[in-house]
Amino acid sequence: MTDSSSSPITVRYTCPHCDAVHSIDRAPDLADRSVTKHSQPGWEYATPDDDLEVRETADGIAFICGEDGPVTDLEGKQIEGCGRPFYLNFVRFEQGVELDPNPATYGGPRFDFNG
Template identity: 75%
Template sequence: MTVTVRYTCPHCGAVTSVERAADLADRSVTTLAQAGWEYAEPEDDDLEEADGIAFVCGEDGPVTDLEGEPVDGCGRPFYLNFVRFEQGVELEPDPPTYGGPRFDFEG
């Protein structure tokens, strides 16, 4: 089963839509790609095989404002990151590029 899901560009606030499988779990939308993650294009048929979707605001189809009125996108890339699992354990991006700085201290 597929659903249409809307995502807001973190650069300009324009809204883009993509049709994808309903069981994919979203982690985040970021301005930078996660290191080592494989991204599909929004029109790819095998989104389930990717770690997320790479968008270019306004170039991957029509975009709107929050009220649904057509707007021009900013042309900048942004990334939808799916939740990833390995052997049943949820993987964190390494290094994470969302949620602010990361400080690891080994004692």
């Protein structure tokens, strides 16, 4: 839950498909894990149009590049965006223990070999 006494801040995320930059207001106590091309199985995503509190209590935010508001290139020039989905994944906890995405989306590939 967000602290209502804190003012939102504008945060920028880059589309992993085309490098378009998306800006969105967020609570200042960010708990971001990753930006991915695919959603995490079982995670519930808010949209950029949802209220700030709804966005911050979800498991992440699902973007559609160029359709969720204006986007820019890395230098700040307004561009179209590619129209493909991408996902901002938050850090998640269950009973006080941080959960890893399944499959992991950071640190390179993971392989589980069962003898």
